[in-house]
Amino acid sequence: MTRAHLTTHPTTLPATHPATGPTARPDTVVELTGVTKEYPGGVAALRGVDLTVTAGELLAIVGPSGSGKSTLLHIVGTLDRPTAGGVRIAGYDIAALSDRSLSALRSRHVGFVFQSFHLVPGISARANVAEGLLYSGLSRAERLRRAAEALERVGLGDRMDHRPHELSGGQKQRVAIARAVAGAPDLLLADEPTGALDTASGESVMELLRELNRDGATIAVITHDQEIAASLPRQVRIRDGEIVADRSPAGVAS
Amino acid sequence: MSRARARTRTQVRRLTPPRLSPRDVLHVGSAGLRARPMRVFLSALGIAIGIATMIAVVGISSSSQAELLRELDRLGTNMLVAKPGEGMFTGQDTRLPKDAPGMISRIAGVESVGTTGDVAESVRRSENIPKGETGGIVLKAAKDDLLGTLRARMASGTWLNAATGRFPSVVLGDVSARRLGITEPGQQVFIGGRYFTVIGILEPVPLAPEIERSALIGWDAAEQLLGFNGHPTAVYERSADDRVAAVRTLIPRTANPQTPSAVQVSDPSAALQAKAATEGAFSTLLLGLGGIALLVGGVGVANTMIISVLERRHEIGLRRSLGGTKGQIRIQFVTESLLLSGLGGLAGIALGGAATAVYARAGDLPWVVPLWAVTGGFASTLVIGTLAGLYPAVRAARLSPTLALAAG
DSSP: OOHHHHHHSTTTTTTTOTTOSTTSSOSEEEEEEEEEEEETTTEEEEEEEEEEEETTOEEEEEOOTTSSHHHHHHHHTTSSOOSEEEEEETTEEGGGOOHHHHHHHHHHHEEEEOTTOOOOTTSOHHHHHHHTTGGGTOOHHHHHHHHHHHHHHTTOTTOTTOOGGGSOHHHHHHHHHHHHHTTOOSEEEEESTTTTSOHHHHHHHHHHHHHHHHTTOOEEEEESOHHHHHTSSEEEEEETTEEEEEEOTTOOOO | OHHHHHHHHHHHHHOOOOOOOHHHHHHHHHHHHHHOHHHHHHHHHHHHHHHHHHHHHHHHHHHHHHHHHHHHHHHOSOEEEEEEOOOSSTTOOOSOOTTHHHHHHTSTTEEEEEEEEEESOOEESSTTSOTTOOTTOEEEEEEESHHHHHTOOEEEEOOOOTTGGGTTEEEEOHHHHHHHTOOSTTOEEEETTEEEEEEEEEOOOTTOHHHHTEEEEEHHHHHHHHOOOOOOSEEEEEEOGGGHHHHHHHHHHHHOSSOGGGEEEEOTHHHHHHHHHHHHSOOHHHHHHHHHHHHHHHHHHHHHHHHHHHHTHHHHHHHHHTTOOHHHHHHHHHHHHHHHHHHHHHHHHHHHHHHHHHHHHHTTOOOOOOHHHHHHHHHHHHHHHHHHHHHHHHHHHHSOHHHHHHOO
């Protein structure tokens, strides 16, 4: 995906050609080395975290509240910078990027799903999903087209014109997921995606995430729920700002 | 190492956030407003009241001025009046000669002449009213083309003509008619021991207010029935516009060759022109009041915007996580503020224009709202919108995306 290519076909990349071009989908999506985050007053939320996530992974970052997993989410999502250590997201060295460039990086490479959905009230599901593409540089028509596509993909093809208050909690979270994946990000970060849902809706949301992962999406689920964590292929356990365990089915632990 | 750095640099260059199209800016800027229409209405109202006041103040004075100018245009500025002035020595005869009107009418450029001469008789409703109660009405003998020269119009009845001018007929100025309680021609008034029949009533004569307060009779009737001495006391003349100045210098010598200094020449339209000029100078006090209202409206908008930013921390955080830059957050809130005050400005212009229209309709004036007032008013709302929105927008952009998302 060269610059020239990008400008000639800005609307067809990277969603339809995820594997073309020299810098298409780096194998390593997340690369944290010795990441430390200290807040003024000497409170350390993260102490020397090393974490590598490769493309196509589905992992849980699990830990109790106060363990530093939210801070980890912010740093991986480039919403915050570490006090020390290196962060590479989708191949970019965060330290070298300005706030503007970080914004651009988020709009192209990172998708967020939040516990409380953060949908815009009063506008349709489709408009909500299209809003997620507002900062992508796509035309309005293309944003709406992709929004419809994403809603189909999460199984809400028949709820396009419903407003958030007309949807159930599970459906709202599906809209939020559609918004996060509409731009075909390299990394989907889901912060307690089932936290506000009942068991059944929560399970269907998790199933949707697994489905998206099977289609190639790289997904990190941040949760305090052991059960949910256990249902995912890889679990990164965090406690007191440190990674205490990193288990994957292959049995590789770091 | 150097290869890695080079790669990073090219990537940095590629990571430029795309610009929002103007339509998208408008879209995000109005999203917050659409969600809270009542608040929009109330905070735009402050701006609207300020702008409406200013537009109405300017509009009403402009309309009044336009009416005066229209009147002035109809009446013309080419009329001069010659009157007997003060003599230099006591006992000097300062009366205008009887042939003064004829002489003036022969000055080059003079187009028409009208003459009045004061008659020392009171005008009363009936013989039962004491002689001293004149009601301030002056009896004047009229001759030549007085009506045409003054461009005066009859409110009712007819003007004096060769026939009626010989008989006890009288035309009343509008003030005289009101004071005498005469509402229509055909009624009679008591002048110098006999009844005169009112044959007409004049409309107001802005160029000659003295005519409004007079009763006019024919020159012949005045001389024959009331012993009028036949000396004119005012000669009104109209000339070609480009001859006014020349005529003005010629009148004294022409009208009274013996004592030109005893002739006073005046331009009645000068007073009207001055009045038009002062009407145009709208009330500074009212304009200041409008300005204060506008300022208060601006503070209201700023307040609304600050509250809006506090309430929408989640939305700001969400937009940042979706890839919105600080600049894009800033422009969103400045646009919102601009829209808010711009809406108020438009409503204010409409309100002020409507207020002017009501005033103009009531006073039968032309409806004039100067374009400079409209554009100036709207531009000032945009300035206020920008100023009011800047601080909240900067605050919004500075919010940490993590805090914005985690809050509440």
